[in-house]
Amino acid sequence: MGVRTIPPRQEPALQGAGSKDRSDVLPGENLARMTSGEQVRLYLRRLIFDGVLRQGQKVPQDAVARTLGVSRIPVREALIALEREGWMTIIAHRGAFVNALDEASVRDHYELYGLFYGFAVRRAVERQGAELGARLAPLQKEIARAEDPEELHALTLRFHRLVVDAAQSPRLRSMLKQMTGIVPGNFFELVPGTMPVERRGTTAIVRAVNKADAEAAEAEYAEMLRAQGDLVVKLFRSRGMFEQAADEANAASR
Template identity: 35%
Template structure:
């Protein structure tokens, strides 16, 4: 088994949960998921344990694994916490970011501004935030941001990548000015608006309809 296979499976299941393919409260058929992904039950089981730690599934002994029965209020709370922690990381980064890290951040932003490849944009977006989180100077804080990012939907940047890039430009501007308060505020606004956009899209998809 590839070392990162459970991570790949968890990512796929996470997307299926937030897309509505696996609906809130639904029992997950591990055999069916293993067959669909062409893997054994071992990486499925390990992935579900990881998702249980994230709060996205509930493992009920002798009954099975069920998708977390989350509603819009639950997701809004998670985005709020995610934004608060991400804002703190940005505040710390404004004080610690090196010139090389700032240059890397600008290079990532420049590529994001011209790319039209969805998968590439998601990868670049992760890199953008990773640079900031690592520059916070706190491994624990960076880990917490990474953990929380797994508990919210991906690919729902605030109103689309064009708007997200404008948010990123503001964040870079505040980081470059070593404005900790401004960087934190810009990051919190970015996460909040991304959350509002995600909630709107998910509601329209009918994920919470009975």
């Protein structure tokens, strides 16, 4: 699907990064068949990531619904979920507004991922030992060979899922489900430099697991995700995604 026109006077203007007025369009991503709140949430995060929706801007709910071919119900569900995740602020009788994205928040996000997955691998090693290493090793070899971002994405999801399953912690699984990635879409395709970081990290994790060194495996997980967070910060800086938040904060303090 391409783009659809937003009727005048019904929605606020959408300003893309480095663009002129784009109040008449919203980009489509072949999402006409996607109708769930989860899919709308992904779409809205992509609009933020691409600079179509900027910090402080009101989300044009009717336009989003028309672009995706859905009712406003999944749009509202998505906005509520995004508010819980810190992406939006919903103001009664006014609408939903995009929150500022700052560098510290991005780094905190990946530090938390490192803590969660580090805890998972420590528990998994304690409970499964060498058996876990035998199950992770073939996946790690595939990860080391993968050159296609889509293939690597699928393989790493399997790797992380195997670790979480082996930890046998329903509470951990529940907490991870509540976390949503900052980068919408294929992480390895959108963030330069992340593929070698993932290869090195998973190699080090499996090496520690094979030695039944739960503490080292935990530290390697945290290091890998911290390095991924550094690359996301670098990308967001290059896209100017932090600059507007800083400018707004400076203006407010004057």
